[in-house]
Amino acid sequence: MKRGYLIMGLFLSTLLTTTISCNSNDRVYPEEEVNFTIVQTTDIHGMIFPYNFITDKEENTSMAHVSSYLKQLKNEGKTILLLDDGDSLQGQPTVYYYNFVSTNEPHIWSEVLNYMHYDAVCIGNHDIEAGHNVYDKMAKELKAPLISANLIDENTKNPYFKPYAVIEKNGVKIAVLGLIEPAIDRQLPKVLYEGLAAEDMVESAKKWVKIIKDKEKPDMLIGLFHSGANYTDDKERYKNENASQLVAEEVDGFDIVLVGHDHQGWSGLGYDEITKQKNKEVKSPSGKIVPIYGGVNAARYIVSIDVSMKYDKDNKLWNAELKGELVDPSKFEADKEFLYKFSDAKKNIEKWVGRDIGNLNTKLVSDEAVFGDSYFLSFIHNLQFTIAEKELSEKADISFAAPLSKDAVLNNGIIKVKDMFNLYPYENFFYIMRLTGKQIKDAMEYSYGRWFNTMNDINDHIIAFKKDLNGELIFNNRYNSYDTVTPIYNYESSAGLNYTIDVTKPNGEKVIIESLSDGRAFELDKEYKVAINSYRGSGGGGHLIQGAGIDLKTLQNMDLVLKSTDKDLRYYIINWFEEQNNAVTVEKLNNWKAVPENYVEAAKKKDYKLLYPYN
Template sequence: MKQLFAALLLALTFNSQAMAQSRTVKLRVIQTSDVHGSFFPYDFINSKPKAGTLARVSSYVNDLRKTYKDNVILLENGDILQGQPTCYFYNYINTQARNVAADVVNYMKYDAQAFGNHDVETGHAVYDKWIRELDCPVLGANIIDTKTGKPYVKPYIILNREGVKIAVLGMLTPAIPNWLTENLWSGMKFENMVTSARKWMKIIQEKEKPDVVIGVFHSGKDGGIVTPEYEEDASLRVAKEVPGFDMVLFGHDHTRYNETILNVEGKPVVCLDPANNALNVADAEVTITLNKKKVNGKKQYVVTDKKIVGSLPDVTKCPIDEDFMKAFEPQIAEINKFVSKQIGTFKNTIHSRESFFGSCAFNDFILNLQLQITNADIAFNAPLQFNSTIKAGPIYVGDMFNLYKYENQLYVMRLTGEEIRKHLEMSYDLWVNTMKSPEDHLLLLDTQTKGDQQRLGFKNLSFNFDSAAGIDYEVDVTKPDGEKVKILRMSNGQPFDEKKWYKVAVNSYRGNGGGELLTRGAGIPKDSLDSRIIYRSERDQRYYLMEAIEKMGTVDAKPNNNWKFVPEAWTKPAAQRDYELLFGKKK
């Protein structure tokens, strides 16, 4: 018995020594991205409950904190400052108050915030104030201050959890100048993401010697705008080509993604994108094994193994955090008061979905107001909402976010007749199929994009499907790309001349090169766009639309019927088929 007891004691001593030589740390890394003002479980635009939102993410994170305590790392990946009246009100109306987007991030105790392109779009006055109001650092290694040559915000942060050192590096898509006028990002430039990541990875590894490296990138998976200098969506490229990242958390493209890829050294990198509107979060469970080893003559714990499992949990079934809601009661009341102000009355109901099939009341109402506000000859506009409705009856401030989604300015540009036609050619090439038979699709659809939040069943992005007012034209879908658009006349009956200069109203996204319709389509060099702009509005386009509706009082929106798809014997039945595929049967 004595021998048995001694053996057991020896085994226990050995095991406890072995345990003392080794320990395990568990972390949970949670990322939100492209929240777009979805803070509260109420849609202030459509006056109805809202799925997901940070009110539910808050309860999800609180549950994790019960188990993981301080080992929950919470990261926000940008595009938080635009999308709901919530944001608009605190960005541009009640500018004296703290921005609600800072209050929400602070309440939830985020560890870091990355910059998104829609955050930059709010302008220096808004985002510089927001940065000052945040309790956590804003990250953007490739956002360079042109005066100092250093990052405009912090490039990375270091977090310590139970002896584990974690580096978080933030970056933003460098395609900002393709969408936004320079005054919004004055004093800043945006570096290629791969180049910037290589530079900062070297600094982080040499200076910080972290155990875990996380990338938080407001840039999509791959593709987007590609120039000789950069790619818009380069997150996977960075993950593959820049060794050192254990995980890359990204966003911007509003498309869920959960894959573990191998980098150029053959090491795994967990890549997660939770898409948009806080319906899902990116959740990485990290298990780290540390063993005691001699380092420079001293025994210390060294990471010997890392296991990371990524997931994209749906938070729409999570309970609403009632404490969160109570904390924001004053802001919610202010926003409700703002959106419920009546500005006019609509005689008839209009639908954005009709914009894809021809001249329609929804898109033409915006085009006509652009012409009226600017006194331009021609106007371009694309449907910014896939399927929104303005109902007959009273129209409120909240409805204006359905009528016009983004905070774009209004521009007037000088374009030749030929450039106008080429601009439209590229738009319709992105938009419609080349029909070879009556049974073909009218629209350029893609079954792979039916569920995603950006293409919504189209092959291309529908916010680049510009149609025009001020000219009468036909789009022959049997003709090859580049030859579909035939401009018949100006809508006032005057002849249209391809050699003549015209004043054209566009939104600032388009006027700055967004969608490449003016550059790749019309053939205008990117660096010449600025010289073509002869008018820039001081306020956003929605503000002027709202002002115009208030002056009109009662609105009778009708289609201009200034353009159509031909041959109609083919296009009308094809339009009906494609309508049912995208939206179901008309009621």
């Protein structure tokens, strides 16, 4: 069993017999039964090789393993409809190298998709995060269409990429409609998708299903959505980030919906995250069962659906049988031909990530940052102050930062390029924003209100954990720990301020700011220069929108951004390390703490075991 990636009850085959209405009278349909297999990959995040360039360890899943599975299907005589659901241009140094370093060569991801003969590819939010130059280049290099109906040109209002693909397999005409999760407008800086906008998925699906049905008259319609299946955790239905099930329930016409983005693994039937009820049927407005499938990130599990179709001439409809499962590619050996094909690329990436860039005297671990002031975030905060002054010629008053991974470790000793992907996993740009003291205070209250529980006594939890309808903590089999109210990458702390967090106070009253760290008084009505990454500065996590009450359009237009870098933070961190003449020793800022300290220490011992049971 792979630690942290077991999804209980999902890896059984599901069998569904259905009818697919056909609205074409002029086509000649096959007399015999038609068979083909749908295979979906999603959220690969650069896991092309069976090797993790960050940890320097071999892996037993990768696109090379997927390639072996596809060859087995072909050897069995199966026809394959091969689809990818996005989020591949961020994660491993593999793709970063081709995004931003080796930019004059064909992108390795385009080359992989072409080599494996993909039929259609949906774009994901982390693909957009790579920027126009990268995804525009990929769209030109791909032989398969790059699709997304709801990512539109702001001027023409037309889809920026192709909205859908039409593919024929053994005489069956299949339309594949692509949709991207629309929350990119509060997750990513506008510079990354200048001139583009994301529409609501339900509204876009209603429009394009009608166009597809009228114009293309397909025998089967597949939704290829880079969006999670479950929308129940979100209060807003409009522009919901995880709206795939919502689309299936509100838009007639889909025969299958394939999902990504949530990294959860879906085996054909709905799943209610709140009640934990599995095998809940998802039905369209007309009552048709719409199976929902979705793989797990980094090629850990992929979707495989055997489709058998027989045309009923009398009733003018297809009778279809779908037998789907989540396949574990680690059961297959990595494809040697695949590895040979891309061996030169692997050597180039290994050489780049293995380059020495500095030396560190202090071990940095992100688990410390989950419970209070830490060496880990002190290092990030100080780097942000330095980058603000050195690269943007602005002296920031305050820094906002969060641990972007709950398990990050940067060991002391020689630091290499690959270590920066562990320290800072995402390609965030860097902003200097002007915020009032009140906006800063409100954003901090929002952060700590979702981070820390309100403790009534010393036996309470300090971490705000999710609870089910019975008030019990929710154990997550996939991560082998208990779910928190907000992801740990939203545990935003501040530097440049001296403050305490009273965990016995209600939300909105937890933060007590004493002064700025340089001794100046902190004033609610005064404006300050804040060092912040682009995810948070664009509204990601809700700190500036729900917390500080800043309008999303204001953030999108970057009205509060004084200056921005034109490269991601990791780029500047690498450069900073290379400029140091001596080994780096990190000092803890000691600018904040949670109180009462006896409550905090007692709860930390208990909650650490819930978050890190494997340590």
